[in-house]
Amino acid sequence: MTEKKTFHSGFVTIIGRPNVGKSTLMNAMVGEKVAIISPKAQTTRNRIMGVLTGQGWQAVFMDTPGIHKPRTALGDTMMKAVDSALEDTEMILYVVDASDFREKDLEILQKYAKVSCKKILALNKIDLVEKQNLLALMEKLGAFVSDIVPVSALGGDGVAVLRDLIAENLPEGPQYFPDDYITDRQERFLIAEMIREKALMHLNQEIPHGIGVEIMGIKRAPSGVVHIDATIYCERDAHKNIIIGKHGAMIGRIGSQARPDIEKMLDARVNLKLWVKVVPDWRNRQSELKTLGYLDN
């Protein structure tokens, strides 16, 4: 009789301040773009799963919204998403931006110190800092975690080291998902996020925070083309004008940049139609939060 090898698995919740590179790191780990990325704070609004399966192990990453003081009902649901992801986790992966360390990072480390699970810290964006500053930071943060791994989620440095460390520390457990499974998020969610990402890329000041994307319809034509209608929510008429842009230039840019990403995911030609709708204060309205998928966090 051959001896049955034990399998190791667990949930790894990624937390940290906004904009430190949590989503970039999760994507780098799983090798697919599951979560959208932007230089604007509070890009991620939901708990997003990314699964990585190795030889005899499976890590189920949970990317979460950046921890901040919520000022809207949307912000409240985002912080609930962080707490619920931490409820049943085998490991916490803190992410700190090594080029922009703040007291808030320490507060987060202290706040979750009482959660009894393995804690690892990814010191991200090392491509932006001097080695000496990095060592000082590692010394300062060492007391809160069992391991610190310097990484560049963007460039890839240290990502394999971090992956191996996580794999080594997974407890015995079942294989939750099939080998090639990457995320539990549905196409509809991923398409909306791809559109929101391009909107975040091009819009500035307070507009990105007030953007939401609703997928109105996805229809596959017999020709193979997928027709998608999506509505971009914003909070003011002035924002709507900016999102549409002169002669539709801005919305055209958002659409033409989102389309190739969606086509790649669906492996089909896509006809994307975007609409803009003003819904004042939607971030505090339960019905809109529900429509946009923020209440099932």
Ligand SMILES: Nc1nc2c(ncn2[C@@H]2O[C@H](COP(=O)(O)OP(=O)(O)OP(=O)(O)O)[C@@H](O)[C@H]2O)c(=O)[nH]1
């Ligand atoms: N230079 C550099 N930039 C990085 C690195 N990792 C992420 N970034 C950039 O940092 C910005 C924020 O990245 P995200 O992955 O969206 O950050 P996040 O922590 O998920 O942000 P929220 O979802 O808003 O909490 C983006 O502009 C990324 O390109 C890195 O290793 N080096």
Ligand SMILES: [Mg+2]
């Ligand atoms: Mg994110």
